[in-house]
Amino acid sequence: MQLELDQIQGTVLRDRPMPYVGAYLLYQIDDADQARRMLRRLIPYVTTAADWQGPDAGAWLNIVFTHPGLRALGLPRDILDGFPREFREPMRTRKEFLGDLGDSDPGNWDLPGRGRFDVGLLLMAPDQAAFDAKLAIGHGAQADLDGITRVDRLDIRTPENLREHFGFVDGISRPFIEGQGGEPKPGQAVTKAGEFLLGYVNELGHVATGPGPQALWRNGTYLSIRKLHQNVAMFRRFLKDHAQDADGEELLAAKMVGRWRSGCPLALSPDKDTPRDPARLNDFAYRDDDPDGRKTPPGSHIRRVNPRDALTDTIVDARLHRLLRRGAAYGPMLPEGVLDDDGVPRGAVLAFVNADPGRQFEFVQSQWINDGNFISAGTDQDPIAGSHVTDSDFAYPARPVRRRLRGLPAFVVTRGGEHVFLPGISGLRHLAGATAG
Incomplete structure (x- = not known):
């Protein structure tokens, strides 16, 4: 089954540029109407897995939400309760299970700086000029909305030696997702799309689904984010x-x-x-x-x-x-x-x-x-x-x-750390028009 590339946010299927310049921008929602307005402004600029050609190739803007963020946007309780437990509970409360103890205790965490965020923008580009262009889009979408507050920003950039900090070349191994197009590299495991995308068959033979209408969750997924x-x-x-x-x-x-x-x-x-x-x-x-x-x-x-x-x-x-x-x-x-x-x-x-x-x-x-x-x-x-x-x-x-x-x-x-929901394009549109239930 061919994936709906134009409905999938780009970070799921497309590798980061090398070198790269990027940032995580994290926001708190105090006004749902303003948050939906911000989303409507951003959606035309969200990079999909199909947007990997032309002068903007390799630069992207993607959007994620925490469970409190979906609640702040006005999703009904029955839908909110239908999400996986791991996503519903703050990652910091799962410290015993995840091994976040000692120096890794959530009491020592600094992302997000104020302890909570509702929506995040993921920006990535191959150079500073392309990054600045994406950053301007994010700033412009939120600039006049005082009901949306930026609570943190974390800048990311390729180290000078093009390796991760311990000195190893990074980003080598990844599965080949069935239906993504192209051919797997030698030794690259082919994995059912439903392991990584909702709305497709997974390795158990089931279609991976989410709560609420299909428009909300199809072509979406979860990102388990860790700052280490x-x-x-x-x-x-x-x-x-x-x-x-x-x-x-x-x-x-x-x-x-x-x-x-x-x-x-x-x-x-x-x-x-x-x-x-x-x-x-x-x-x-x-x-x-x-x-x-x-x-x-x-x-x-x-x-x-x-x-x-x-x-x-x-x-x-x-x-x-x-x-x-x-x-x-x-x-x-x-x-x-x-x-x-x-x-x-x-x-x-x-x-x-x-x-x-x-x-x-x-x-x-x-x-x-x-x-x-x-x-x-x-x-x-x-x-x-x-x-x-x-x-x-x-x-x-x-x-x-x-x-x-x-x-x-x-x-x-x-x-x-936090589990976040990365909707498909239809899911973003649904959230941009969602009303309290």
Whole structure:
């Protein structure tokens, strides 16, 4: 089934430009009529998955809503109550389940700055001029509406070395969505559209739906947004303290992530970082080629969040927990070689596209990142993304004996998060004309 590209907001299917300049603009709604007026002004400028040609290619403006935001717009109670529990409840209230403890506790969050937002604009562009043009549209739509208050802005930008803050090439692995058009790359898993978009069949064989009229939810989805601070100096010191030389540091970093910093996977080059065809960086599996994790450790980051075929003989079907990850960096790079923290905020904002936040993002976060039972690793967590508020080790096969690193610190800590609803174009129009019920 071909997807309705002109009805789907662009961030779902289209990759970010590289390099990129962008921002998250967050607003609070105090006047529903003014909020609907703002929406009507913005809708003609919302970028769809079909809008990827011409002079504006690669720049987009998309709109998301929190559950309180939909309530503030006047959606009836029966529709509001029909949304998934994970979306209805603030993410900060789910801290125990998601592992947002210790330094990641919501009491330390700074996004949004005032603790709540109702509507968000996601802006992305390949250069400053294109970004400024999108920003002007957002500002213009809200400028004379005092019933809409901007409560936060987070700027995102490509780091100087075109990599994420730990030094790894980012944005390599993503599923190919059935019906999106084109052909999958070698090794790219083809996934039912209903895993990421409402109104289409999912991997369970059901049509993913939402509450209320079809116009509200068809071609929409949920983004599970996380603002993550990266302790870069801590990561560098850890590598130095547990390796004998620079080559050993690079190997250890690769073992923890599952890829070399260039993006080359250990599955294809386990002993050294070897240049590879970018189109083939996902052309590998685990079950037959690396069942014991001698190349890619079972506990490494990429093997945890996407086990591929490694769980074939278990009761867990990895296809039911796929995520489509959109990531962008914030804050300046820590200069190369610096091992002391400078106190400057830096990290990533991740937006996980999923049609079922409980079965997808929250399952992966709670069971695969912050628990090790599914790979018989007890309480050991993801070495990169785990919360590590309790003792957590990282072990991997090595010669002559298995290596175990004890007491991993929290290299990544949560600084904000929320499940948001990203409607299709018909859903935006419905909300722009919605009245209280």
